[in-house]
Amino acid sequence: MSQPVVNVVLAGLGGQGVIKASDILVEAAFGAGFDVKKAEVHGMSQRGGSVASDVRFGQEILSPMVPPGTADFVVVLSEDQVELARTHLKPGGTLLTPALVDPQTLPHPRSLNIVLLGILSAALPQIPRNCWIEALHANLKEKVHAINEQAFDLGIALAGDHQVAPPA
Amino acid sequence: MNHPERMLLSGNEAVALAAYQAGVALGVGYPGTPSTEILENFARLGGHAQWSPNEKVALEVGLGASFGGAATLVTMKHVGVNVAADPLFTAAYIGASGPLVLVSADDPGMASSQNEQDNRRFAVAAAIPMLEPGDSQEAYDYTLAGLRLSAEYKLPVMLRMTTRVCHSKTVVRPTPPTEKPAAPHYVKDIPGRVMIPAYARPAHRRLRDKLTKLEKSQFARDLLTTYGPQDAKLCIITSGISAVHCREAAPEARILKIGLTHPLPMEAIEEFIDANDFTDLRVIEEGDPYLEELLRANYIAVEGKPEMYRFGEFNVGRVRRILDKDRSPEPPPTPGKPPELCKGCPHRTVFQTLRDRGCIVAGDIGCYTLGVLSPFEAIDTCVCMGASIGVGLGLRHVLPEDQARKVVSVIGDSTFVHSGLTGIAEMVYNPPPTGHLLLILDNGTTAMTGQQEHPGTGRTLDHQPTGKIVFEKVLEAMGVEQVHVVDPWGDTEKFEQLVDSCLASGKLSVIIARRPCILAVGKIKEYERLAQATACTTCGDGGEG
Numbered sequence: 001m002s003q004p005v006v007n008v009v010l011a012g013l014g015g016q017g018v019i020k021a022s023d024i025l026v027e028a029a030f031g032a033g034f035d036v037k038k039a040e041v042h043g044m045s046q047r048g049g050s051v052a053s054d055v056r057f058g059q060e061i062l063s064p065m066v067p068p069g070t071a072d073f074v075v076v077l078s079e080d081q082v083e084l085a086r087t088h089l090k091p092g093g094t095l096l097t098p099a100l101v102d103p104q105t106l107p108h109p110r111s112l113n114i115v116l117l118g119i120l121s122a123a124l125p126q127i128p129r130n131c132w133i134e135a136l137h138a139n140l141k142e143k144v145h146a147i148n149e150q151a152f153d154l155g156i157a158l159a160g161d162h163q164v165a166p167p168a
Numbered sequence: 169m170n171h172p173e174r175m176l177l178s179g180n181e182a183v184a185l186a187a188y189q190a191g192v193a194l195g196v197g198y199p200g201t202p203s204t205e206i207l208e209n210f211a212r213l214g215g216h217a218q219w220s221p222n223e224k225v226a227l228e229v230g231l232g233a234s235f236g237g238a239a240t241l242v243t244m245k246h247v248g249v250n251v252a253a254d255p256l257f258t259a260a261y262i263g264a265s266g267p268l269v270l271v272s273a274d275d276p277g278m279a280s281s282q283n284e285q286d287n288r289r290f291a292v293a294a295a296i297p298m299l300e301p302g303d304s305q306e307a308y309d310y311t312l313a314g315l316r317l318s319a320e321y322k323l324p325v326m327l328r329m330t331t332r333v334c335h336s337k338t339v340v341r342p343t344p345p346t347e348k349p350a351a352p353h354y355v356k357d358i359p360g361r362v363m364i365p366a367y368a369r370p371a372h373r374r375l376r377d378k379l380t381k382l383e384k385s386q387f388a389r390d391l392l393t394t395y396g397p398q399d400a401k402l403c404i405i406t407s408g409i410s411a412v413h414c415r416e417a418a419p420e421a422r423i424l425k426i427g428l429t430h431p432l433p434m435e436a437i438e439e440f441i442d443a444n445d446f447t448d449l450r451v452i453e454e455g456d457p458y459l460e461e462l463l464r465a466n467y468i469a470v471e472g473k474p475e476m477y478r479f480g481e482f483n484v485g486r487v488r489r490i491l492d493k494d495r496s497p498e499p500p501p502t503p504g505k506p507p508e509l510c511k512g513c514p515h516r517t518v519f520q521t522l523r524d525r526g527c528i529v530a531g532d533i534g535c536y537t538l539g540v541l542s543p544f545e546a547i548d549t550c551v552c553m554g555a556s557i558g559v560g561l562g563l564r565h566v567l568p569e570d571q572a573r574k575v576v577s578v579i580g581d582s583t584f585v586h587s588g589l590t591g592i593a594e595m596v597y598n599p600p601p602t603g604h605l606l607l608i609l610d611n612g613t614t615a616m617t618g619q620q621e622h623p624g625t626g627r628t629l630d631h632q633p634t635g636k637i638v639f640e641k642v643l644e645a646m647g648v649e650q651v652h653v654v655d656p657w658g659d660t661e662k663f664e665q666l667v668d669s670c671l672a673s674g675k676l677s678v679i680i681a682r683r684p685c686i687l688a689v690g691k692i693k694e695y696e697r698l699a700q701a702t703a704c705t706t707c708g709d710g711g712e713g
Contacts, residue, residue: 013505014507023337026176026337027176030176030339035339036176036337036338036339037303037336037337037338038336038337038338039332039335039336039337040335041279041280041331041335047507047508047509047510047535047538048505048507048508048510049504049505049507049508050504050505052504061338062412062415062416063413063416063484064303064332064336064337064338064409064412065332065483065484067416067483067484067485068483068485080505081504081505084502084504087502
């Protein structure tokens with residue numbers, strides 16, 4: 001296979017924007033022409049409890065759920081969920097946590113999800129920037145487009161600082 | 169119409185799109201995870217969609233539409249089919265005039281349900297055809313196929329989805345049908361639709377003949393899909409989402425995926441097995457051993473799964489374990505943070521009050537079931553929609569007086585309309601000696617499933633004003649002795665006093681604890697503002713709202 005499957009797990013607490021972030025990621029990968037699948041559990045678990053969303057993309061995706069312990073990337077929006085979410089990670093996988101972002105620098109208090117997507121995007125050169133921006137626009141209200149693009153770019157800058165890069 | 173070639177849709181969105189493109193004239197249902205988004209999306213696309221007070225009524229409205237010749241979609245979660253079972257079983261005898269697809273959204277693993285019943289059993293028991301899609305493309309295709317099947321065989325068809333099929337987003341390439349259904353028009357058929365015994369006896373025979381014909385049909389064969397190498401020794405027979413788990417877990421296997429899982433196209437399955445040189449025949453299915461039992465009853469020596477895999481949903485790892493016959497204990501799922509009642513949720517003060525008084529609380533289905541968890545632990549029973557009232561009354565009838573006086577039933581507003589009114593009839597008709605207290609937690613929305621409207625909100629599925637059931641008037645009219653309305657959050661003291669006085673009174677009492685859901689309150693205000701603005705414009709006052 002020329003394009004291996006990329007497995008991403010996004011995790012956090014209900015209300016933090018985990019599902020929104022995974023909607024944007026899966027749509028960006030879809031826009032880049034990949035086969036994609038996304039799975040998560042809705043419902044009662046949303047109310048302040050742990051939430052996780054699986055996104056997979058590549059040439060052909062079968063199961064929509066990331067098999068246990070095979071995530072290339074785990075993106076966590078809540079510090080107290082890091083240990084739980086880490087169990088999805090494959091050996092040598094990349095863990096992105098709120099610790100990478102100084103909360104003082106957030107363009108908006110609720111934009112951590114988009115900043116972390118920006119960091120993730122630096123490790124996924126197979127998804128061109130325009131696909132990310134289109135996915136951001138498609139999933140967010142117009143009046144917050146600019147501030148979220150700022151958040152996304154902050155993530156890209158932070159990726160450089162933290163040397164988050166495509167897997168070798 | 170221009171249809172994009174390639175779309176990214178959830179299974180629920182795919183069902184809605186297919187139904188809309190196929191010309192479904194009416195979509196009806198009751199909200200329930202994981203089915204809720206189907207009708208919401210159908211309405212968004214421009215379809216005529218309605219929430220009914222419960223699933224039984226939804227199916228009855230759907231049947232009426234079908235009898236009138238219209239293409240109809242009825243949606244509910246798996247336990248909703250229990251509520252709709254009464255019309256369902258006889259609907260099969262009568263059959264469909266306009267095509268009718270009933271979506272049953274099952275919840276293996278119980279992401280948001282009180283049980284993990286396998287509704288493939290319903291298809292057998294009610295004798296209706298069942299299709300099982302495994303991803304959004306199949307959800308789209310099988311909705312269209314179900315409507316075609318229903319039209320051709322004049323039978324209601326069940327589309328059995330599961331949580332992951334409903335909610336996962338996958339790629340769909342829509343193929344909109346070019347033919348539109350005929351316009352609704354009533355054609356009289358008294359022996360066909362009036363199920364008195366004399367007409368029902370031949371109807372039952374007609375039904376069985378239809379199923380036999382369907383079992384042997386090309387239609388059923390066309391819904392068999394195979395994957396994997398031709399020379400494989402391992403054969404996996406499967407359906408629904410399990411197929412993609414199998415393909416990933418066992419690329420070495422030849423996989424037979426069955427799309428029509430009732431009636432099973434047994435001849436075609438046997439031909440497939442006979443034409444190959446398999447040494448290992450396995451069935452991989454979530455939930456009950458449904459395919460396994462049917463295949464074995466037909467002398468096909470398949471091996472199913474160990475009992476431990478009946479519980480919960482599948483993933484690639486669990487499928488691999490089953491294939492490896494691994495019966496070692498599975499690692500327990502890492503416990504996450506449990507959900508909780510929202511900060512500022514008006515239910516919080518209710519459960520504090522009940523906890524502090526040591527009440528025995530017969531609970532119900534909704535967000536407020538979270539009152540069972542710490543720090544409240546103030547719910548003692550939860551069975552099904554509406555059970556709080558009957559269960560509370562039963563407890564009151566038999567417990568010693570000091571305990572009976574502490575029994576309280578608690579029900580939400582949407583659940584009250586769904587199944588609470590018959591409980592009130594029971595309460596008035598068979599009052600316990602100590603009386604009873606029911607709390608209706610009226611937060612103005614079906615909060616649990618994502619803030620859907622219901623007859624008690626006075627707004628339709630798409631939030632337009634309509635007739636409204638006013639609970640206090642209904643309760644008084646039904647003969648409840650004491651009916652109070654109070655804001656349990658804004659006036660907690662008064663709420664507590666009312667609970668105490670009602671419990672002490674020995675009378676039949678209902679307290680409507682009314683305050684909007686903290687998550688919905690902004691939207692509710694906006695709907696009310698829009699409704700007022702529209703009303704002013706239509707009555708000629710020219711107001712701005």
